[in-house]
Amino acid sequence: METLERIIAEHSFFTDLDSDFLALMVGCASNVVFKAGTYILKEGDPADTFYLIRAGKVAVEVVAPQHKPIIVSTLEEGDLLGWSWLMPPFQWKFHARAVSDVRAIALNGKCLRTKCDENHDLGYEVLKRFARIIEERLEATRLQLLDIYAVRR
């Protein structure tokens, strides 16, 4: 059985991360499983954990009055779910539902936050990586906004 350490080390998010920092991250990590249909996180709940998806598909959703839940994006193997743990108010802004059975590594965001506060070098490395992910998602979201396939009249 693979150790958490190896799985984490091989994930693209952690490439080139200092081995001490890697050990710190492993200290905050655990293996989790979600059955299809369950909610991994819900809007409004405290955001203390984030997930590296190892297998399965997750739908990021928004609920609104008079609407069925709207899926705004899907994440799969290799994707990172959740960044609201990084900044106040540390609350989830969306739902995330397991579309299929999902295996993931849960990382304790609260614990990692404390360690980043103590060690700014670690903090910088973590923020750098999240900034890249957020940028990709923002670009993709803007493209989605454009509704490029719609027929203009």
Added chain:
Amino acid sequence: MITVAQEQHTVLQANQLEKLIEAVARQGYEILGPTVRDGAIVYDRVESAEELPTGWTDEQAPGRYRLKRRDDQAVFGYVVGPQSWKKYLHPATVQLWSAERQGGTFRILNNETPPRRPYAFLGARACELAAIAIQDRVLLEDKYRDPIYEERRSGTFVIAVQCTQAAATCFCASMGTGPRAQTGFDLALTELVSTAGHRFVVQTGSKRGAEVLSELQTAPASDADLHEAETAVDRAAGSQTRSIDTTNIKDLLYQSFEHPRWDDVAARCLSCANCTMVCPTCFCSTVEDTTDITGDHAERWRRWDSCFTQSFSYIHGGSVRASSKARYRQWMTHKLASWIDQFGTSGCVGCGRCIAWCPVGIDITEEARAIREGDNHGNS
């Protein structure tokens, strides 16, 4: 210094012009030439020398065109009017084909062009010959041939007129297209009105031209005649006040896409499309489908179009060039720059029509200068 072979040049007295027209008509041509109408010199069918604009000249300036009486009886003492020979070669409206319903489908009707006398153009300027050569390249010598242009172009007899004066709007010298016509004609006339007499120095440009000339009373051109003719044309070149510096103009315009001058001209341009209509090289067209009332007979017509119209670049619910800034930029960049990549020469022959016929007097030579001299940030 006489630079051309004397044997090719003869002298025709001005009063023999009528005989020239008759000789061309005898060959079966429909003669099209200049005539005064509605305050301008336009092209129309000419059956006698009396219909020519004898004693008239044109005064042109940005947004201005006026006819004025000359103090001599020069027949071709004007420069260029609002029309060009594309009126005949690439007509403004023409039927492409027609079809009729046949059950659930249709059949294309055997549209034959009605028999027509070949054209003879009387009074073609050097810039106009250059424009015809440019349209030949676009419509006959690229990937496809336009059969309508081909049919009208083939067999056309051309009597060129060398310019002995330039309008204020002319800049053919800087474009390398005139004022002297070197090729593309069957006969070329240089009109001389001087103490030595009102006459034409005639240059033959083809066998057909020589044949027509052989029916006329001519005399060999003397050294003095040739000298007077050459000087007159040189003077026309030297008197031009406008010019475009064409050095690297293609790269200059390609790199000036964001130049602030475009906003400046956009504030003036009305997108009226006059410039494209009077321009002798503009060839853009559109197609129209019509049916009769029964819906059983359909026709496809082609007519002139202009890149200045809002709908020219329309796709998917919007125009790509929605602003008049984008459209002016497209026209000028195409004319002076992209044309070179597309067809090997500039699209502009320096005739100045676009300057005279622009209602707000936009001057393409001035715009080109402003873009060259100012940088992309508006500094000059």
Added chain:
Amino acid sequence: MNLTTTSNPMVSQPYLVRDVVKETYDTFTLTLESQNGANVFQPGQFSMLWVFGVGELPISISGPPSHHDKLVYTVRSVGQATHALVSQDAGCGVGVRGPFGTGWPVEKAKGRDVIIAAGGIGLAPLRPMIYEILGNREAYGRLVILYGARSPRDLLYRKELVAWARHRDTQVLVTVDYGGLAWRGHVGVVTTLFKYARLQPSCSTAMVCGPEIMMRFVARELEGHGLARKDIYLSMERNMKCAVGFCGHCQYGPHFICKDGPIFPYEQLRPLLEKYEL
């Protein structure tokens, strides 16, 4: 061989509609057959389709290039002329001129992996290339098809997408901008599929077709993944009236989309794509 049997490239030839199949609520596939002659075309080329007395439209050919008895077009009904086209019954006549334009780089892609990235109706002009590859599977390397549409009900050729994925060394990834609860696939723009694609960038040729914004972002993404600009091809679109380089409408910079394109290598388009109102 040119389909126009007369020497006049502006004259249409009547073809009979064999059938009109509904693909989605607004998109239909027409199959036309000629009254005489075989139909030879390159994947990526287009025809000018004329509806009697209504008008003419440039439509990409979207059928198999190896089937010479028919011409297939997938048309989205968005206006008067497209509506008239998709409303034709079997046995009706539709005028055809063409084929026109440059095709996808069939020869250049041989021996290489091929990435096909389609957005919306853009899958239609790419389908003949997919047929070409799957019909000559040995001549090409891996095939990756990335397809994005607005929503699940806008997806074209759903059965074929499933069938294509079953071919050897072929990966088909589909995404939608807006997914309903019943949709169990990807949600997100087509660029989000790249991370799931198994690519070998140095020996890949990419062919992209879709809205211009989508093509711009996809090309950039492909370049970011290591493809050379000369190995990425885009199919451009502009207003067309003649398709033979005479009406002037389709000009894009110095290029006539109808005869210099519609397919261009990205390296040629790169300086033009970001020019607003070019």
